[in-house]
Amino acid sequence: MTMTLPREFLPDAPVVAPDVTLTSLSEEVSGRVLMDRAPLWWWIGFAIAFALFTVLIIQMGWLFIGGIGLWGVNIPVAWGLAIAEYVWWIALASGGTIVSALFFLTRSPWRSATNRIAESMLLSAAPCAGLMPIMHLGRPGLFYWLFPYSNVMGVWPQVRSPLWWDFICLLCYILMSIMYYYAGILPDLATVRDLAKSRFKQIFYGILALGWRGSSEEWRNQRIVYAIMSAIMAPMVVSVHSVVGLDFAGGLTPGWHDTQFPPYFFFGAVISGTAVIMMLTIMVRWGCGLHDVLTGYHLNALAKVMLVGSVMLGYAYVWEAFGPIYGSDVAERTEFFQRIFGFTAPLFWSEKILTVVIPQLLWLPLVRRNQLLLFLISGGIIVGMWQERVMFVTASLEHNSIPSRWGVFFPTLWDWAALAGTIGLFLTLFFLFLRFAPIVSIAEVREVVEAERSK
Amino acid sequence: MKALFGVIAVFDTAEAVKNAAARLRQQGYRTFEAYTPYPVEGLDRIIHPRPQRLLPGLMFAAAVLGAAWGYWIQYWDEALNYPLNVGGRPYNSWPAFAVSTFELMLLVTIAAGFFGMLAVSRLPRLYHPVFEARAFARASRDRFVICIEASDRRFDASVVRREFEQLGAEQIEEVRA
Known part of the structure; x- marks a missing residue:
């Protein structure tokens, strides 16, 4: 008996709408950048984002004066929301690189229109991730001591520590992502430059485009380097998020001391990063009116990646439970049962529902075609992953190896301000990307348009 | 004219x-x-x-040099300049240096590719007769x-x-x- 899925997309369904031409594509996408006045929704979104960003400024100012006692962190839970949100943000950013680099290597046609959204997202999320540990330092002004540089104190960082690896990973990751983004956007900046009417914009984008002409030699060099960069970025992002997992696996705290955490964290990055890209893609699609370039094909593909992420995450959760139950470490087992039945139980169970159970709906083609459902499921996944990171960080410290040192963590208003503030920073940066840079890779979608035309 | x-x-x-x-x-x-x-x-x-063989070659050379540089700063720090005895572990504890060596190698490779691409294409060149x-x-x-x-x-x-x-x-x- 063969199973038929009548509502499934046909394998040769168009990636872009058939009426998109090279001319309309360039003008449509560049038009969003070159318009004299941003639309009302952009100003409203930007105002909200910026208001949240000022919350971050106030929070940081007060934190740097008052110290991290403003937050709910204390002994035994010395790592609170800041560290959990560091992991959460870097996971969201990593998802952007996975979609962009990995699916460039597989030559997936849907990657062409979504990769710029993914990369803009990652460049907006990475600074949020970077701020979290700096705010958590207690002596934030001295964070540069992490750099191995020659100084009069004669003191050097301890490079055997996973925390230092983490610093190097994040630093390299941000620098590499900027270069990867710029190598990809160069031809699009030239398109914007050539379409610009006002002298100021011609000069502004002219300088940014570095004089790109689109000669066959420039294209050849760009493609060679971009392909090698993608092949580097894909394992790079796996290593970055694995090292975040090693920060925890390197500690002896029950619930953290497990070799599975590098891949476990990476699986979380796949699902949560794709979920953010899904939400942003749907919003950009409606906000910018790019329905013909960002089609159902893209949402369907992203939904499948999210589904794979959810299944991988479910697998990791099974082993997370198997370890403490099968092993003989009493502290591990106690911590695990405290986590699933104790103070953090609501976080634990609702998180499993949001990230593993509900995403199973994505098996149905009907759900993958419904933008509202996709939006809600993605939002649920992002919230769920936040819960998971928070529970993972705090529950282990709450129930450490010495029962007399047990305690609970509860966030204060300033913890929430840090979360709201970094969301503000993220959205502010993303809205700026949306306004000043082409949000769809025009050069790459041109190839898709030509491929569709010649079919 | x-x-x-x-x-x-x-x-x-x-x-x-x-x-x-x-x-x-x-x-x-x-x-x-x-x-x-x-x-x-x-x-x-x-x-x-x-x-075009120059760019891949350049990136490969950068990878080798980047890895060597990444390992060297860690080796110099931990084994030569500021040796710190942590539980009797060797000063040159290469497994602990592997991660940062890897990251720094990739950073140097990508930077070489990015700037090499611009240099080989003779960019930035803001004006061209065409x-x-x-x-x-x-x-x-x-x-x-x-x-x-x-x-x-x-x-x-x-x-x-x-x-x-x-x-x-x-x-x-x-x-x-």
Whole structure:
């Protein structure tokens, strides 16, 4: 008996709408950048984002004066929301690189229109991730001591520590992502430059485009380097998020001391990063009116990646439970049962529902075609992953190896301000990307348009 | 009057520009370049037949040097300059150095690729004579442009013009800069 899925997309369904031409594509996408006045929704979104960003400024100012006692962190839970949100943000950013680099290597046609959204997202999320540990330092002004540089104190960082690896990973990751983004956007900046009417914009984008002409030699060099960069970025992002997992696996705290955490964290990055890209893609699609370039094909593909992420995450959760139950470490087992039945139980169970159970709906083609459902499921996944990171960080410290040192963590208003503030920073940066840079890779979608035309 | 830089022809499909490039090459023209809105498969091999080996080689060399540099700063820090005895572990504890070595290797490789790409393409170069052509602006949008430069050995403006007409160019323009 063969199973038929009548509502499934046909394998040769168009990636872009058939009426998109090279001319309309360039003008449509560049038009969003070159318009004299941003639309009302952009100003409203930007105002909200910026208001949240000022919350971050106030929070940081007060934190740097008052110290991290403003937050709910204390002994035994010395790592609170800041560290959990560091992991959460870097996971969201990593998802952007996975979609962009990995699916460039597989030559997936849907990657062409979504990769710029993914990369803009990652460049907006990475600074949020970077701020979290700096705010958590207690002596934030001295964070540069992490750099191995020659100084009069004669003191050097301890490079055997996973925390230092983490610093190097994040630093390299941000620098590499900027270069990867710029190598990809160069031809699009030239398109914007050539379409610009006002002298100021011609000069502004002219300088940014570095004089790109689109000669066959420039294209050849760009493609060679971009392909090698993608092949580097894909394992790079796996290593970055694995090292975040090693920060925890390197500690002896029950619930953290497990070799599975590098891949476990990476699986979380796949699902949560794709979920953010899904939400942003749907919003950009409606906000910018790019329905013909960002089609159902893209949402369907992203939904499948999210589904794979959810299944991988479910697998990791099974082993997370198997370890403490099968092993003989009493502290591990106690911590695990405290986590699933104790103070953090609501976080634990609702998180499993949001990230593993509900995403199973994505098996149905009907759900993958419904933008509202996709939006809600993605939002649920992002919230769920936040819960998971928070529970993972705090529950282990709450129930450490010495029962007399047990305690609970509860966030204060300033913890929430840090979360709201970094969301503000993220959205502010993303809205700026949306306004000043082409949000769809025009050069790459041109190839898709030509491929569709010649079919 | 300004000096003649070359003659450009505008084509409306990728196939047309590829045919034109192949034909020009066959007739002995060497100093010409195509400007396209996206990389046309095979066009670069017609105009620049020698394969581009410099960039991958450069990136590989950068990877080796980057790894060596990444390992060296850690080795120098932990084993030579500031030896710290942590539970009797060796000063040169290479497994702990592997992660940062890997990251720094990739950083140097990507930086070499990025700046190498710009250098080999001779960018940034904010002005180029071909920008003077009115038809050129569409090469970054929806048209495929070929420019035969006046420095070519066989260049003769009227012959080139006739050649482009035969190849079915949409528009032909002299570039003066």
